[in-house]
Amino acid sequence: MSLGAKILVACLNPALDITHEVPEVDWDGVNRPTAVHARPGGKGTNVARTLHSFGIPVLLLGLAGGGTGTAVETGLRQLGVPVEFTPVAGETRRTFTVVDGRGRVALFNEPGPEVSAAEFARFWVAYAAALAEADAVVLSGSLPRGLPAGQLAGLITQAAAAGVPAVLDTSGDALREGIAAGPAVVKPNLAELEELSGRALTGADGEAELAAVKSAAAALRADGAGAVVVTLGRAGLLAVTADGCWRARPPAALAGNATGAGDAVTAALAHGLVLGRRWDERLRHAAALGAAAVAAPVAGEFSPDAYAAGLGSVTVRRETVQPEEGSSCR
Amino acid sequence: MSLGAKILVACLNPALDITHEVPEVDWDGVNRPTAVHARPGGKGTNVARTLHSFGIPVLLLGLAGGGTGTAVETGLRQLGVPVEFTPVAGETRRTFTVVDGRGRVALFNEPGPEVSAAEFARFWVAYAAALAEADAVVLSGSLPRGLPAGQLAGLITQAAAAGVPAVLDTSGDALREGIAAGPAVVKPNLAELEELSGRALTGADGEAELAAVKSAAAALRADGAGAVVVTLGRAGLLAVTADGCWRARPPAALAGNATGAGDAVTAALAHGLVLGRRWDERLRHAAALGAAAVAAPVAGEFSPDAYAAGLGSVTVRRETVQPEEGSSCR
Numbered sequence: 125m126s127l128g129a130k131i132l133v134a135c136l137n138p139a140l141d142i143t144h145e146v147p148e149v150d151w152d153g154v155n156r157p158t159a160v161h162a163r164p165g166g167k168g169t170n171v172a173r174t175l176h177s178f179g180i181p182v183l184l185l186g187l188a189g190g191g192t193g194t195a196v197e198t199g200l201r202q203l204g205v206p207v208e209f210t211p212v213a214g215e216t217r218r219t220f221t222v223v224d225g226r227g228r229v230a231l232f233n234e235p236g237p238e239v240s241a242a243e244f245a246r247f248w249v250a251y252a253a254a255l256a257e258a259d260a261v262v263l264s265g266s267l268p269r270g271l272p273a274g275q276l277a278g279l280i281t282q283a284a285a286a287g288v289p290a291v292l293d294t295s296g297d298a299l300r301e302g303i304a305a306g307p308a309v310v311k312p313n314l315a316e317l318e319e320l321s322g323r324a325l326t327g328a329d330g331e332a333e334l335a336a337v338k339s340a341a342a343a344l345r346a347d348g349a350g351a352v353v354v355t356l357g358r359a360g361l362l363a364v365t366a367d368g369c370w371r372a373r374p375p376a377a378l379a380g381n382a383t384g385a386g387d388a389v390t391a392a393l394a395h396g397l398v399l400g401r402r403w404d405e406r407l408r409h410a411a412a413l414g415a416a417a418v419a420a421p422v423a424g425e426f427s428p429d430a431y432a433a434g435l436g437s438v439t440v441r442r443e444t445v446q447p448e449e450g451s452s453c454r
Numbered sequence: 455m456s457l458g459a460k461i462l463v464a465c466l467n468p469a470l471d472i473t474h475e476v477p478e479v480d481w482d483g484v485n486r487p488t489a490v491h492a493r494p495g496g497k498g499t500n501v502a503r504t505l506h507s508f509g510i511p512v513l514l515l516g517l518a519g520g521g522t523g524t525a526v527e528t529g530l531r532q533l534g535v536p537v538e539f540t541p542v543a544g545e546t547r548r549t550f551t552v553v554d555g556r557g558r559v560a561l562f563n564e565p566g567p568e569v570s571a572a573e574f575a576r577f578w579v580a581y582a583a584a585l586a587e588a589d590a591v592v593l594s595g596s597l598p599r600g601l602p603a604g605q606l607a608g609l610i611t612q613a614a615a616a617g618v619p620a621v622l623d624t625s626g627d628a629l630r631e632g633i634a635a636g637p638a639v640v641k642p643n644l645a646e647l648e649e650l651s652g653r654a655l656t657g658a659d660g661e662a663e664l665a666a667v668k669s670a671a672a673a674l675r676a677d678g679a680g681a682v683v684v685t686l687g688r689a690g691l692l693a694v695t696a697d698g699c700w701r702a703r704p705p706a707a708l709a710g711n712a713t714g715a716g717d718a719v720t721a722a723l724a725h726g727l728v729l730g731r732r733w734d735e736r737l738r739h740a741a742a743l744g745a746a747a748v749a750a751p752v753a754g755e756f757s758p759d760a761y762a763a764g765l766g767s768v769t770v771r772r773e774t775v776q777p778e779e780g781s782s783c784r
Contacts, residue, residue, distance in 0.1 A: 140521075142548070144562050151481055152558040160564045162545070191470075191528055195521030215492070220474070220550055222562065228482040232474050232552065234490045 129398035131175055132258035132288070134251065134279065135168025135186040137236045137268045138196050138209070139217045141423065147225035163422065164199040165219055167265035167293060170387035170424035171394070174413070176205045177425075180395060183208060183254055187247055187268060189237050190215030208254070210247040212237050212268075238270040251279060255286040259398045263302070264293040264390055273297035280305035289350075291394045293386070295319065300347075308350040308397060311390050317341065317354055332356050338369060338443065351403075353393060353410070355386050361411050362443070367403045369443035372411035374434060384423025389414040404440045411438045459728035460511040462588035462618070464581065464609065465498025467566045467598045468539070469547045470522045470529075471753065477555035493752065494529040495549055497595035497623060500717035500754035501724070504743070506535045507755075510725060513538060513584055517577055517598060519567050520545030538584070540577040542567050542598075568600040581609060585616040589728045593632070594623040594720055603627035610635035619680075621724045623716070625649065630677075638680040638727060641720050647671065647684055662686050668699060668773065681733075683723060683740070685716050691741050692773070697733045699773035702741035704764060714753025719744040734770045741768045 144157035172184040188209035193216035200207045214237020222230045261283045276298045280290045289308035295316045318325050321340035341352040341364040351365035360373040392413040396406030412434030419430035474487035502514040518539035523546035530537045544567020552560045591613045606628045610620045619638035625646045648655050651670035671682040671694040681695040690703040722743040726736030742764030746756040
């Protein structure tokens with residue numbers, strides 16, 4: 125490993141993210157955007173971009189098709205991100221965002237292509253080959269239509285067989301089944317954790333109820349995850365690990381674009397994993413990078429200054445856990 | 455000409471038209487479209503598609519770049535439309551339409567690439583070569599950013615030098631300067647004619663004031679146009695020609711998608727030109743095809759049944775003109 129640890133990122137449902145800035149939107153007429161942006165998107169794509177901008181050797185795998193798939197791949201190559209997409213017959217999805225002058229944001233998410241079993245089998249061949257060179261794998265984002273929820277679990281099992289630890293960031297059944305396959309780290313947000321645990325984890329004030337969050341996260345460890353890192357938005361991170369429970373808090377509420385902040389956290393967790401950092405340091409970096417992503421206007425990018433500043437100002441604290449919150453969090 | 459007359463269509467600023475159907479739009483949240491359509495767009499592209507679907511030999515020329523340009527070209531090839539785009543460094547524009555369940559339509563038009571003089575010079579070479587094989591040329595749509603308004607006039611002059619009559623459908627200064635170059639036919643809509651003539655042409659009820667429209671159209675003939683056909687929406691067409699004034703009316707107000715109806719009229723006028731049809735027959739076909747385009751859900755397509763029916767039910771009438779309306783309309 126002359127270039128250091130290599131991280132494989134799988135983005136099964138990448139996107140072309142298109143943003144139009146329209147000062148005064150006419151929702152029943154013709155608009156002429158004053159600014160247009162188009163960039164590679166999807167959670168795994170953001171993770172790979174962030175790791176790449178750290179100088180970490182990365183390979184992005186995924187499934188892509190049509191002109192939109194070509195545009196995503198071209199955009200990644202222009203950014204210098206190594207990418208190997210398996211072609212599919214369907215058209216890669218677009219996301220379309222309209223930002224108006226009053227800060228309202230309307231997002232239109234296309235469903236993306238339906239992927240056949242034969243196409244996914246070809247992806248699997250590329251994935252298995254890439255695992256031989258990888259020190260960690262990140263599985264991030266939704267499954268394409270047409271694939272059973274258990275396919276992410278299968279990819280984790282395949283990685284484990286190659287001795288490669290997995291970081292998982294997805295939702296719903298794919299998350300539930302993926303956890304059972306034993307990923308090293310899972311990174312749900314509060315909504316995903318609520319869906320999985322089947323109960324509300326916020327109080328009447330809308331803030332996370334930490335005791336309940338710890339308990340729900342500990343349950344995911346019991347189900348198979350090596351560690352669980354819950355993103356709490358402006359309230360930072362809560363981690364339940366074999367090394368205990370930790371809370372990382374950014375110094376202050378940040379203004380900016382929260383889209384992609386979770387992906388920055390995922391990237392930092394994967395980096396901390398391959399570096400073998402202590403959990404408190406992993407979380408310090410993850411919280412600082414998440415905050416630095418909020419400070420950048422574009423998902424998949426971060427503010428290096430905000431990151432450097434955040435490393436000094438994030439507070440990381442070991443959490444005590446009440447017995448009823450689960451024995452795995454001590 | 456073993457295959458009959460060939461029509462060259464120049465679309466300098468083509469587009470990829472993307473439509474999202476969203477039953478209940480949240481203008482400040484996340485939407486998941488129930489249907490997504492993407493197809494080649496731009497006025498000239500619609501004209502070429504319509505002519506091609508009549509079996510008329512056509513060649514579409516234009517300027518295109520980036521992944522979106524590739525997507526437009528791929529889409530045209532899939533439709534079988536012969537196309538020869540000159541590559542440009544900028545990214546071809548997208549139009550994005552959101553149709554909600556209550557019939558509201560929000561359209562977002564990207565400006566499209568800025569085209570350099572060197573890029574346009576390369577287009578010109580392709581255009582001049584294609585003129586040698588053409589019986590008519592259609593110049594339809596807006597000029598890309600970066601090109602002076604007089605460039606369409608230059609293309610008309612070049613065509614005239616090759617003995618090829620031109621049909622012009624554009625707006626603003628490009629229309630004004632183009633008319634001076636002597637196109638065989640110009641096809642303004644009411645708004646374009648109002649802008650050019652500098653006066654309102656509708657009454658208090660919003661309907662076109664025919665006498666004023668005739669007068670304004672006659673003025674464009676005096677400025678250089680061989681014939682002027684004004685599209686009046688549901689009120690049909692008004693033509694001022696060397697053969698007199700004509701009015702063509704569809705039988706009834708049509709429900710449907712008026713986008714692209716003007717392009718169908720342009721296609722029919724070009725077809726009538728190369729066939730040497732009498733003006734009343736040109737207008738009958740043009741009005742019927744415009745109505746048939748309204749009856750089709752997609753710009754650039756038309757309903758063959760509505761077209762056939764329209765040919766029998768459109769009324770074409772020679773108009774009398776008052777002396778003050780211009781001597782060229784007698």
